[in-house]
Amino acid sequence: MNASIYDIALPTLLHALGNLSAVLDKASSHCEQEKIDPSVLLSARLYPDMFALSRQVQVVSDTVKGGAARLAGLEPPKFADTETSFAELKARLDKTATFVKGIEAARFHGAEDRAIEVKFPQATLSFPNGWNYLLSFVFPNLYFHSATAYDILRHNGVKLAKSDFLGAVGRP
Numbered sequence: 001m002n003a004s005i006y007d008i009a010l011p012t013l014l015h016a017l018g019n020l021s022a023v024l025d026k027a028s029s030h031c032e033q034e035k036i037d038p039s040v041l042l043s044a045r046l047y048p049d050m051f052a053l054s055r056q057v058q059v060v061s062d063t064v065k066g067g068a069a070r071l072a073g074l075e076p077p078k079f080a081d082t083e084t085s086f087a088e089l090k091a092r093l094d095k096t097a098t099f100v101k102g103i104e105a106a107r108f109h110g111a112e113d114r115a116i117e118v119k120f121p122q123a124t125l126s127f128p129n130g131w132n133y134l135l136s137f138v139f140p141n142l143y144f145h146s147a148t149a150y151d152i153l154r155h156n157g158v159k160l161a162k163s164d165f166l167g168a169v170g171r172p
Contacts, residue, residue: 005071006071013064013138014100014101016142017064017096019165020057020150021093021094022167023165024086024089025086026159026164027153030153030157030158040156044153045152046151046152051145051148053153054089056145058081059141061095061096064096064097065079065099067134067138067142068103070118071111071138072111074103079095079096118137125137150164150165
């Protein structure tokens with residue numbers, strides 16, 4: 001198989017965004033059915049030093065848009081982290097998907113050989129090429145924060161199954 005970074009990255013990133021959006025739908029419905037203030041779930045966390053649900057979703061968005069942008073040689077767009085409802089978090093995921101879908105495939109040419117640097121306030125991460133960046137940082141970060149969001153909701157009683165996390169896989 002001779003697949004490009006574009007062929008591997010974009011469908012995977014978009015699939016994960018869609019799955020998380022569907023999980024948020026279930027969480028919102030759960031709040032309505034059980035008469036739970038949504039802010040309770042949005043501020044829930046697995047442990048005091050971990051991000052709350054809303055921040056987990058924001059990081060998923062940041063990981064996807066940042067990953068796709070850097071692989072395409074673009075500057076990632078900045079989104080304000082102001083979401084306070086399930087609807088606003090879903091809108092952020094939709095905005096992220098729209099951005100990613102709008103990047104032309106040609107922008108990814110050369111990504112497999114291009115060094116990528118990611119700057120954080122306390123550190124700078126350097127990756128020798130796009131494959132290393134995608135496989136050792138983007139995908140693990142995406143799945144870590146998606147799984148943590150899922151786990152927060154499941155821990156708080158939202159009826160979720162593994163199929164909600166995985167989405168439609170292996171089905172025609």
